[in-house]
Amino acid sequence: xxxxxxxxxxxxxxxxxxxxxxxxxxxxxxxxxxxxxxxxxxxxxxxxxxxxxxxxxxxxxxxxxxxxxxxxxxxxxxxxxxxxxxxxxxxxxxxxxxxxxxxxxxxxxxxxxxxxxxxxxxxxxxxxxxxxxxxxxxxxxxxxxxxx
Numbered sequence: 001x002x003x004x005x006x007x008x009x010x011x012x013x014x015x016x017x018x019x020x021x022x023x024x025x026x027x028x029x030x031x032x033x034x035x036x037x038x039x040x041x042x043x044x045x046x047x048x049x050x051x052x053x054x055x056x057x058x059x060x061x062x063x064x065x066x067x068x069x070x071x072x073x074x075x076x077x078x079x080x081x082x083x084x085x086x087x088x089x090x091x092x093x094x095x096x097x098x099x100x101x102x103x104x105x106x107x108x109x110x111x112x113x114x115x116x117x118x119x120x121x122x123x124x125x126x127x128x129x130x131x132x133x134x135x136x137x138x139x140x141x142x143x144x145x146x147x148x
Contacts, residue, residue, distance in 0.1 A: 009094060016091040023084040027119065030080060031126070034073035038130050041066045042137050059145060063138035070134060074127035081119035 007015070045052050045062050052059055092100065104115035 013091065013094050016087055016094065020084065020087045020091055023080070023087055027077070027080050027084055030073075030077060031122070034069075034077065035126070035130075038066050038069050038073065038133075041069065042133060045137075045141055057142075057145060059141050060138055063134045063141060066137065067131060067134035070127060070130035074123055074130075077126060078120075078123045081117075081123060084119065085117065 041062055045059055055061075104111065106112045106115050
């Protein structure tokens with residue numbers, strides 16, 4: 001039994017797995033909360049148009065806020081995913097070859113694309129998708145404000 005800092009390898013593996021699960025759950029929870037917040041800000045002008053009518057062209061603050069929130073949340077998701085991935089990498093190094101999970105094949109371009117880390121891809125999709133939604137929302141609100 002190889003011990004370091006008072007922990008056996010088995011205890012270290014168990015602690016890393018628990019931290020991985022905690023970070024994984026936290027990452028998806030953040031993703032869901034951030035998505036809901038951005039979508040809520042996006043739809044407010046359409047759900048409550050009478051309340052917002054007095055704002056005039058200041059209504060473009062909603063897509064501006066959702067765009068800013070998108071950028072901040074994408075950064076936070078990306079940073080948290082890096083921490084999650086670091087725990088996963090350390091966990092993988094402690095597992096013996098016998099217990100290492102089988103890795104996805106990477107022979108073709110499609111296999112390489114599908115083998116990429118999901119968290120990184122989702123952060124990019126989150127940023128791109130909600131940025132586009134904010135921009136489209138901005139144009140829609142301008143058009144609706146000009147042509148009520």
